[in-house]
Amino acid sequence: MELTTESVLALAPDDSSVKAARGLVAPGKWPTLGFDDAVVWGECRGSGAKPYQVEVELSGPTFKCSCPSRKFPCKHALALLLLRLAHEASFSRGEAPDWVKEWLDSRQKRAARQEEKKEKGQPADPAAAARREASRLRRMAAGLDDLERWMCDIVRHGLDQLENDSRWAEETAARMVDAQLPGIAARLRSLHGVTFSRGGWTPGDWTQILLAQFGQFQLLIDAFRRIDALPPAEQQDIRAALGLAPDKDTVLASGERVRDEWLVLGVSHLEEDKLWSRRVWLRGQAHGRTALLLDFSHGGKQFEQSFLPGSLVSLTLAFYPGAAPLRAIAAEAPVLSGTAPVPTVPLHAALEDMARRVAAQPWLWPLPMLVSDGIPSRKDDVWYLQTPEGDCLPLELEENDGWRLLAQGGGSPLSVWGEWDGLRLRPVSAWEPGASGAPLWREGVGL
Template sequence: MVSLTLVRRDAINTVTCPHGRAVGVWSLMSLSLEQVVKIAPDDASVAAGKKLMGPANWQGLGHNTETLWGLCRGSATYQVKVDLGNLGYHCSCPSRKFPCKHVLGLLMLFAASPNAVSKGEAPDWLSDWLQRRRSREEKKAARETETAGPKKPADEGSQQRRAQARESRVSEGLVRFDVWLKDIARNGLASIENKPRSFWEDQAKRLVDAQAPGLASRVARWATIPRSSPDWPLRLVAEIGRAKLLLCAWQGINSLDPSLRSEVRQCLGWTISQADLEEQGEHVDDTWVVVGQWIDDEDRLRVQRSWLVGRHTNRTALVLQFSAGGQPFDESIVPGSEQRATLLFYPGTALQRAKYFKREGTVAAVTSRPPGAATIDAFLASVAEQLARQPWLTAFGAVLHDVKICPRNEAWLVVDRENRGIPLSGRDHWKLLALAGGHVFDLAGEWDGHALRPLGMYVDDGFRVL
């Protein structure tokens, strides 16, 4: 595997902003060519970036302990800059994609041919940009420090009235939704087998109007279930059953314990403020391995799903990031890397979703096997335990040790040492089979209760991003 080593400034005095985000500079970071591909906004950008990997497309290439730079020649000459402190970047081109093909091309070039980029002194146009970035970071940290102080007391009466108004609106919307579910049950699943996508989307829009966007997203996804597999009726009934359970939980919300009450509200679409998250969430310090990542495009919203595993705690975490209008994600999370960090887990009974609270130390390539389940039965037992705590979970991070994959009829299975198997999502896994080379390996992925989406593998003492 071709690797790229990015050297960061020594973090002697790392400063942490009030919300935990480190604004110091790190020491060492390793990226593979596959990992560079993962930060691209789409496949077209990857293809365009690869066309710029040749040194003939560049002039003035260079790097130092802080930055990587180059002038890309094309219809015009563009200044391309990468901050090795946090993988921030800038290009003078007018592209609306982030990162653009020029930034990707420069990173790919450095990954594939590091000797083509000489070490040197940064040009003035790069130094000016880096200085402005550092200045903005310092000003932002100062503003956050100021706003973290005492605030003007909120109008508790107004807040309470707004909260009661939303709860009333949600309750009214859920009553109408319950009638819709009963109509489906009364008419039978055969009546909805050929319903258009709008049948589900219209109901989802009604739930959005009722201020229950979390439940609306679930209902919108039901449109993909009918006729998707031979057992689609069972899958749809299970989803309807979970939705009915959520309605019952809302009706008795005041009798639930605080953690489960928080889960129900989050499932319906309530968000948690940063202040409440820091006060009620759980801080977990560990060396966190990014074992998998994929991006889901939902209309004009991109959702990045990153699965992390703690080396010492064996905890699994799901970090979600959202981007609208083609904007870059806030955090740079590279699959196949690991770093000492503190994660802040959202309050509730699931303790699955988390966000970075503080990142420190070295960001390095994964060179030893991540923690995981020894058998598939052990993994499924952990899934059952999570569902017992929170029955509305829809995805689970998985690292399966010592497995192999094999085709079975028109599907693929991942099989463990006990010859127990679960299906893989998708129909083409010949590349995964070839990478394994006939040997057992560790497979990381996302389990949705029906199939495992492969996201990464540990084989031959190295981690490969899928």
């Protein structure tokens, strides 16, 4: 990683972490500061008697701190890197202390164990695996039958019974989890609160949203019942939509491999019941292919690899199978290779690309979208991207994020990268059209 103030601040989980980190950029607060070619470390005085031990491996970068913060990276790790930039003379080059060596050694051993496990594998029992698969498919079929009956009952008795009530989404999602249908459960939970006439929706909109999702569910139910008659790629799409994606080892062993220089267009996070998910959106420079890296971490934003929006990384990806492969796994550690201009995509071209994706894979969610000719605007408490021709694209934006996006655009069009859920675009990052480097706006982070 090339250390710059911009690249360090881009790693911050939120504005408050940046503010807190800046308050620690003072050599007097760090009794120990050191570095070598691979790692930077330091001890920072805190509220306790023992200083916090902070270490950053630069190749990732990867962080560790002994503080109790659940943010990742924490303010101490950010401050250590900022301190390295602002007060380089305060750091001593030399051999890392034992606590840094132990951390690096544990990381190397863990990586070696994982590699050994991949090479050796576990002897499989095909008969037992087939029995487990058949048992799960039976539970899934019963769960989908239950979902179909529930939807028919709701439609038959009227959607108004759901208005101003959010319990139905969680209750039905819980039943889908019991039926081993996590993909369906996630889609139901995404509808939480939609039946309330608020949040910018006009009265009656929620019924259209709900019926459209019911239609998606029914299409998926019908496809599952005919899955054996479909091409293998489409079978994989159906299984993934229901929550039966292949494991990472299988994808790394047999998935389509693509090596390219990948532009990091966006990084988004979501937390649910202490489980953090991270979506990293990439675009290949050689052929314009889009890829999604989806990772999970329990208890905090602690992910093995870091990706900076606006950076260019050299990387080989292994793609999950499907009719229109999008999700992938990094087959190696990313190597930072500079920056590249963000592509320019007018709204009409973005919608055409969206239509092609939906036609190839109707259950893919959320979908990536880049719009380069939209001006942030607000009407009736709803944020939009409005083109010079007057076309509007609704946005899902927190109030503060919307005003920051508007201020950064200054009334001019922006290149906005985000996630489309079929109804609204959730902006993740934004640049001036054709710009390169770090975005001028990121979701939830003031730059």
